[in-house]
Amino acid sequence: MNSVEKQLSELIEEPPSRLERSTVVGAGAGDLVSSVDSRFGSLWVAWSRVGITGLTPAFASPTLESFIDHHRRVSYEASSLPNSLEHEIVSALASGTSEGLRFDLSGLSGFQQSVLEACATIPVGAVRPYGWIAKELDMPRATRAVGTALARNPIPLLIPCHRVVKSDGSIGNYAFGPEMKRQLLVSEGAIAL
Amino acid sequence: MKAHDASDEDEIRRTLTSNRDLGFTMLVRRYQPGIYSGARRLTHRHEDAEEVAQDTFLRAYRALSGYDDKRIRDLRLSGWLWTIALNLCRNRASRPIRELPGITEATVSTSDPLPIDFDSWNRRLAGLSTDQRTAVVLRHVVDLPIADICVATGRPEGTVKTDISRGLERLRDAVQREELL
Numbered sequence: 001m002n003s004v005e006k007q008l009s010e011l012i013e014e015p016p017s018r019l020e021r022s023t024v025v026g027a028g029a030g031d032l033v034s035s036v037d038s039r040f041g042s043l044w045v046a047w048s049r050v051g052i053t054g055l056t057p058a059f060a061s062p063t064l065e066s067f068i069d070h071h072r073r074v075s076y077e078a079s080s081l082p083n084s085l086e087h088e089i090v091s092a093l094a095s096g097t098s099e100g101l102r103f104d105l106s107g108l109s110g111f112q113q114s115v116l117e118a119c120a121t122i123p124v125g126a127v128r129p130y131g132w133i134a135k136e137l138d139m140p141r142a143t144r145a146v147g148t149a150l151a152r153n154p155i156p157l158l159i160p161c162h163r164v165v166k167s168d169g170s171i172g173n174y175a176f177g178p179e180m181k182r183q184l185l186v187s188e189g190a191i192a193l
Numbered sequence: 194m195k196a197h198d199a200s201d202e203d204e205i206r207r208t209l210t211s212n213r214d215l216g217f218t219m220l221v222r223r224y225q226p227g228i229y230s231g232a233r234r235l236t237h238r239h240e241d242a243e244e245v246a247q248d249t250f251l252r253a254y255r256a257l258s259g260y261d262d263k264r265i266r267d268l269r270l271s272g273w274l275w276t277i278a279l280n281l282c283r284n285r286a287s288r289p290i291r292e293l294p295g296i297t298e299a300t301v302s303t304s305d306p307l308p309i310d311f312d313s314w315n316r317r318l319a320g321l322s323t324d325q326r327t328a329v330v331l332r333h334v335v336d337l338p339i340a341d342i343c344v345a346t347g348r349p350e351g352t353v354k355t356d357i358s359r360g361l362e363r364l365r366d367a368v369q370r371e372e373l374l
Contacts (some may be wrong), residue, residue: 004333004361004364004365004368005333005361007314008314008329008330008333008334008364009333009334009336010309011230011233011234011309011311011314011334012226012230012334013229013230013233013242013311014226014229015225015226015229015230015243015246016243019225019229019243019246019247020221020222020225022247023221023225023246023247023250023251024217024218024221026247026251027217027250027251027254028254029213029214029217029218029254030214030218073214074214074215074218
């Protein structure tokens with residue numbers, strides 16, 4: 001017969017398999033990730049208990065691992081998005097309006113958050129120069145910093161950095177290439193073919 | 194497997210100061226299984242243990258946002274977490290018991306050659322005082338060092354050791370009495 005101490009040491013019970021995930025995500029320390037089908041193909045989406053934290057089209061990030069690596073927040077794979085969130089995202093992509101969607105930009109600097117919040121107000125069918133955002137922030141000389149912040153937009157397509165162009169009228173840069181930016185703006189009726 | 198590993202603790206503390214969310218995830222991964230196991234023996238139902246195991250870390254996460262780097266570097270992680278967990282276990286113990294202690298769901302693995310008799314151990318542990326049961330579970334189920342048990346219970350070392358030895362004596366008596374029946 002084993003000693004009492006030995007028997008006590010065997011009273012280990014494994015926690016339920018999802019406990020770590022629900023603890024980390026529930027605390028706000030991590031995200032869930034999954035994919036959703038859209039008119040741009042499959043999209044990886046990451047979300048916290050506050051809102052969407054990241055989005056990348058699968059054509060730009062073929063595997064979940066590459067998305068999570070790039071996403072740089074603790075992430076757990078979910079089998080799917082919550083129905084309501086999936087529906088909201090698909091609607092937003094169709095209408096070009098992200099009103100009502102909740103974003104979680106808490107991992108970004110205050111400046112980056114302000115840039116993206118200003119960008120989110122640009123309506124579908126419109127474009128604005130980088131300088132416009134700088135002025136919105138009361139920082140008229142921060143145009144270059146605005147460009148850098150937009151280049152790091154973690155939620156493209158939903159936060160419409162593609163609607164920000166150069167003041168000389170040229171398309172400017174885009175994470176998925178200027179051609180995609182142009183096509184998006186054409187499909188939104190913001191520029192002519 | 195359960196050995197107290199100081200280098201783990203150091204790495205977690207360092208990460209907590211440089212990347213709170215990653216450090217927190219490491220904290221959960223390292224300590225939540227032990228908190229769950231201990232809570233299973235210190236509360237009645239597996240839902241309670243799950244809640245304790247989750248709420249402990251929720252509270253820990255909130256507390257961490259108020260700690261500066263120095264305070265984090267000085268933290269005894271298991272002692273600190275168990276201080277929170279024991280409070281949560283105590284809150285649940287004061288709720289009315291709708292089930293007899295020791296009725297467990299099917300957590301026993303039937304493929305074990307000698308299945309672990311959780312029910313009997315729950316019954317035997319229920320015969321100890323709260324302090325003895327807490328000390329014995331933390332020392333022998335969770336494998337916490339005495340120093341962490343002192344932090345978690347707020348009791349001095351001598352008292353904790355007495356709780357453990359008296360608790361173990363009572364458990365041995367209970368086992369012997371059962372063998373005589």
